[in-house]
Amino acid sequence: MTELIDQTESSAGARVGNRALSVMDRLREAILGGAVAAGERLNEVQLSKTLSVSRTPVRAALQALAGEGLLDYAPNRGFTVREFPLPAIVDAYDIRAALEGVAVRFAAERGLPAKEREIIERALAAGDKLLERGSFEAGDLTIYRDINGDFHDALLAATGNRMLSEMIRICHHVPVSSTRNIVVFEYHDVRRRHDDHHRIFQAVLAREPWRAEMLMREHVASIKTSLVGYLSERKTYPSAALQPAGDGP
Template sequence: MTDALKSTRSLNVTEALRELLLQGEFDPGTRLQETWLAERMQVSRTPIREALRVLAKDGLLEYAPNKGYSVRRFSLEDIVSAFRVRSVLEGLGCRLIAERGLSEALRTTLQSTLQSGENLLQSGQLERGEFDEWREMNKAFHLAILLETHNDLLVRFAKQSRNIPIVFNGSFRWYSLREFQRAHDHHQVIFDAMNQQQPERADFMMQEHVMHAAHILKKNYKD
């Protein structure tokens, strides 16, 4: 029996709370009281406390001994800094893949995501605010590269660097068709560079790609 999806209240609460924080449900600076959360989540303080500690370690909450947890405030500078870190991490991922060459499996996966991107751009749906498919495609592209590196720490850090409210699911809300096209071009060049075993080019273009997203966010984000 495939029971690999077993869980506990503590883990469930952690993910539920994370989602709330990423959605911006709580204003920055808000103090999160354990009893209040426990009541809201319909569990005791024990799993709440474990969740809070984990989320603080993830940088979403701030903690002071004997005083409790509060929602972290992310300045625009914090967010851009996080993008910069992510850019070198994902850049390294591309470099590692390019050095050893694309596996058949990864080539197939990436070509599939590129095709999805192509289709989405043709359909014109992207102008009507239907971002979900694009988001999914984009996530698949970036994650496939990361996983293929087989570098646990790289994957962990790259994932963690996206755990930021408002930004967590991409800044596509501000993308024009032109921007989607540019992102798609980036994806294609990155694929091409890895496919031709050009580590430097793959690394550089991925950094460019990530930092361009940061640039767009910087232009539109009002704090």
């Protein structure tokens, strides 16, 4: 009763009740933030003591997170943080490329609702303005990260297919692979991807489904390529290294 929880999302995915919801959010944050190691076993009583709730909402949250693919479950052994080996992370980009490709194809076939169209136009305009200077300054990348997120989210909402959006959301929530992050910091790369966005948007408006899909697939694939290149330069395993960098537009 005293807790203030943003239960904006109503019935998507595998949510759970009041208190369990906040537990779920805190746990997800902890997992994605790397506070708990991959493969680590999550002790229910310990968590319930830490979070000052009973085991019931903790269990509910754990099961919901398992539904999101962040945890593994083994009977009589409880939940463990799912491991995401580097190959699996890279694969996630291919999966995401295929799914977002289908999403924009749907959007191009069905047409863009006015609301989403406005959001996208605003995002594109904001990107144009940010990029017209010809170079990046301090907080610019953070700003563009949000712009990029708005673009993809709006396109996602435009498909009107829950299963598809949930799957894409899962791809975005693969540890270290959040959409709102950017792998390549070079101005020139961001510029190119912003141009991709324009082209994709045009294809959707022009009702060219297959061109839109193809562009989106290539768009996401190029992000994967950048990630792989980034990783092969510095051999370091990116569990923490990528944390602030992550993935791309």
